Amino acid sequence: MKRYSAQIALIVALAISLGVSLVSDNIDAYYLDIALNVGINIILAVSLNLVNGHTGQFSLGHAAFMAVGAYGASIFTLEASQQLIPMLGGPSAFATGTAFLIALVIGGLCAAICGWLVGMPSLRLRGDYLAIVTLGFNEIVRVILQNTSGDGPFGGPLGLKGIPPHSSFFWVFALAAICVYVVASMVNSTYGRGFLAVRDDEVAAGSMGINTVRYKVTAFVTGSFFAGLAGGLYAHLRTTISPEGFNFLKSFDIVVIVILGGMGSTAGVVLAAILLTVLNEFLRDAEEYRMIVFSLLLIIMMIVRPQGLLPSLPFLNRKKKSA
Amino acid sequence: MEQFFQQLLNGLFQGSIYALIALGYTMVYGVLRFINFAHGDVFMLGAFTAFGLHKWLGPTFAAIPWPVSLALTLLISMVVCAVLGMVVERLAYRPLRNRPRLNVLITAIGVSLFIEYTGQLAFGATQRPFPELIPRTAIANTGGLTISIAQVVVLATTVLLLVGLRFIVMKTKMGLAMRALSLNPTASTLMGVNNGVVISFTFGLGSALAAAGGILYASLYPSIEPFMGVQPGLKAFVAAVLGGIGNIPGAALGGLIIGITETLVKGYSQNVGIPSGYSEGVAFVILILILVFKPSGLLGKVEREKV
Numbered sequence: 001m002k003r004y005s006a007q008i009a010l011i012v013a014l015a016i017s018l019g020v021s022l023v024s025d026n027i028d029a030y031y032l033d034i035a036l037n038v039g040i041n042i043i044l045a046v047s048l049n050l051v052n053g054h055t056g057q058f059s060l061g062h063a064a065f066m067a068v069g070a071y072g073a074s075i076f077t078l079e080a081s082q083q084l085i086p087m088l089g090g091p092s093a094f095a096t097g098t099a100f101l102i103a104l105v106i107g108g109l110c111a112a113i114c115g116w117l118v119g120m121p122s123l124r125l126r127g128d129y130l131a132i133v134t135l136g137f138n139e140i141v142r143v144i145l146q147n148t149s150g151d152g153p154f155g156g157p158l159g160l161k162g163i164p165p166h167s168s169f170f171w172v173f174a175l176a177a178i179c180v181y182v183v184a185s186m187v188n189s190t191y192g193r194g195f196l197a198v199r200d201d202e203v204a205a206g207s208m209g210i211n212t213v214r215y216k217v218t219a220f221v222t223g224s225f226f227a228g229l230a231g232g233l234y235a236h237l238r239t240t241i242s243p244e245g246f247n248f249l250k251s252f253d254i255v256v257i258v259i260l261g262g263m264g265s266t267a268g269v270v271l272a273a274i275l276l277t278v279l280n281e282f283l284r285d286a287e288e289y290r291m292i293v294f295s296l297l298l299i300i301m302m303i304v305r306p307q308g309l310l311p312s313l314p315f316l317n318r319k320k321k322s323a
Numbered sequence: 324m325e326q327f328f329q330q331l332l333n334g335l336f337q338g339s340i341y342a343l344i345a346l347g348y349t350m351v352y353g354v355l356r357f358i359n360f361a362h363g364d365v366f367m368l369g370a371f372t373a374f375g376l377h378k379w380l381g382p383t384f385a386a387i388p389w390p391v392s393l394a395l396t397l398l399i400s401m402v403v404c405a406v407l408g409m410v411v412e413r414l415a416y417r418p419l420r421n422r423p424r425l426n427v428l429i430t431a432i433g434v435s436l437f438i439e440y441t442g443q444l445a446f447g448a449t450q451r452p453f454p455e456l457i458p459r460t461a462i463a464n465t466g467g468l469t470i471s472i473a474q475v476v477v478l479a480t481t482v483l484l485l486v487g488l489r490f491i492v493m494k495t496k497m498g499l500a501m502r503a504l505s506l507n508p509t510a511s512t513l514m515g516v517n518n519g520v521v522i523s524f525t526f527g528l529g530s531a532l533a534a535a536g537g538i539l540y541a542s543l544y545p546s547i548e549p550f551m552g553v554q555p556g557l558k559a560f561v562a563a564v565l566g567g568i569g570n571i572p573g574a575a576l577g578g579l580i581i582g583i584t585e586t587l588v589k590g591y592s593q594n595v596g597i598p599s600g601y602s603e604g605v606a607f608v609i610l611i612l613i614l615v616f617k618p619s620g621l622l623g624k625v626e627r628e629k630v
Contacts, residue, residue, distance in 0.1 A: 056425075058429075121611070121615045125614055128357065129564075129614055132358070132560065132561075132564070133611055136606075136607030136611060137611075139557075139604060139607055140608065146600060147600040147601055252436065255429070288443065289444070292437060292440045292444065296437060298432070298433035298436075299433040302426050302427075302429055302433070303419065306426050
């Protein structure tokens with residue numbers, strides 16, 4: 001029974017998200033919106049945690065992969081969905097859903113390819129250098145999107161609008177559950193122990209025969225893929241996207257969640273995603289204080305409790321080192 | 324051809340400021356092995372201190388010749404920012420002295436954003452015109468090239484500060500202690516160096532240079548706002564990496580290369596049909612290339628990593 005507990009948890013989560021989705025018309029639109037934001041942030045934070053927390057690579061450019069996914073998925077929906085839906089048997093819930101899923105996966109794959117392109121050369125770097133390169137990549141993506149022509153597929157500085165609002169409770173939380181499941185089982189598998197080995201001591205891991213570059217790239221590509229999915233969900237929730245929405249501050253928001261939750265602690269990060277997204281809503285009326293609070297939170301966490309909010313839990317996290 | 328030389332000159336002036344900021348990164352990195360992300364924000368604070376001084380002492384400064392008021396402004400702002408830099412080090416970085424480098428990096432990002440957003444709250448988000456500390460009139464117009472007094476003074480001040488810094492690092496006892504600490508912190512303690520004092524001093528010195536950079540930058544591009552330090556800060560960091568982080572002449576060289584490349588790209592991109600906005604990304608492309616092909620930088624030493 002214990003062996004399948006992760007799979008059972010995944011199925012239960014999928015069932016709950018489908019169930020809630022069926023009654024979501026009765027939920028207040030405001031709370032539903034917060035809930036969807038929570039779900040998207042869970043995907044972003046858990047996928048970044050795979051890179052930053054489990055593998056020990058510090059990426060500061062997660063919003064860039066989110067942007068690639070958001071643009072990829074939105075362009076597919078805007079340009080190709082109309083042709084695709086009749087091919088899937090006319091405008092039905094099934095056809096729209098399938099087209100949306102294809103759009104999301106395309107967005108995720110675009111992000112994964114970018115993750116691979118950035119990852120291959122730059123993952124030979126470590127620590128703070130990688131942080132700066134990913135931050136630089138974030139800037140490059142923003143600069144490119146911003147300088148495209150206004151009537152091209154990317155919409156230039158104004159971005160894209162009129163994206164259909166396909167992101168429902170079911171899609172967001174089903175994908176969040178899959179993301180948590182994939183990341184947790186990756187890290188807990190025999191293969192995934194390599195991530196932790198790379199994090200704990202890269203040079204030692206390398207000399208034990210672990211192909212450190214491959215592990216780092218795998219983490220990076222997987223993380224980027226889920227960031228791309230989250231980007232697609234975000235685009236189809238907000239219905240408009242612009243290059244400015246995916247700047248360094250967006251990456252920073254995700255980093256704060258990961259740090260608060262505890263690098264390498266999946267459960268902690270999920271909890272932090274919920275806490276911070278809700279806190280964000282409370283601070284909406286005090287916008288000018290929001291970033292001050294977040295940055296102070298980050299500094300204080302680093303000084304007082306660098307391991308994050310939750311101690312490692314045995315189920316979703318790596319087991320505590322026994323003496 | 325004239326346009327080329329003009330661009331080259333503009334790049335030189337811009338690059339000299341990057342060089343000045345890059346020195347702060349390089350010094351802190353050389354001594355403590357971490358990137359002080361908040362450096363670009365000290366740069367902003369320097370410009371705002373000068374702005375405040377001129378608001379407060381405007382009539383007095385108007386009565387004395389501009390070189391004197393400029394020197395005074397630079398000096399006071401540098402001292403103010405040096406103190407701020409030391410306070411930041413004390414409160415945010417010192418408690419993390421023996422923690423993993425990533426924790427310190429994360430704290431530095433937090434400090435950076437904290438300064439930016441507190442600045443936005445205190446100064447307002449709007450751009451403000453920077454007072455004319457140095458006359459912006461053109462002095463030379465030979466051969467189609469235009470150079471303003473401000474540009475010459477900026478370059479001269481930068482060179483002066485660079486020479487001064489080199490003197491401090493190479494000829495003074497504090498400089499010797501800094502170099503010892505950067506080689507081996509434990510051994511330097513054993514030799515009687517008070518590491519805490521030296522680190523404080525390094526932060527103060529770096530912050531003073533950043534403040535000077537901020538004032539000079541605002542003299543060339545006369546509008547200031549709380550986020551003005553972000554882009555120059557990042558580019559100066561790239562300059563430090565390009566030159567070989569931890570290496571003082573390297574930082575100066577890197578600054579010049581970044582400044583000139585960026586200005587040339589901005590000047591010529593339109594000729595080949597690329598929007599000039601792409602020049603914002605040039606520094607990062609250089610960064611990725613240098614880190615992939617020569618991670619130790621142009622003048623840096625290769626460091627071996629041990630288990």
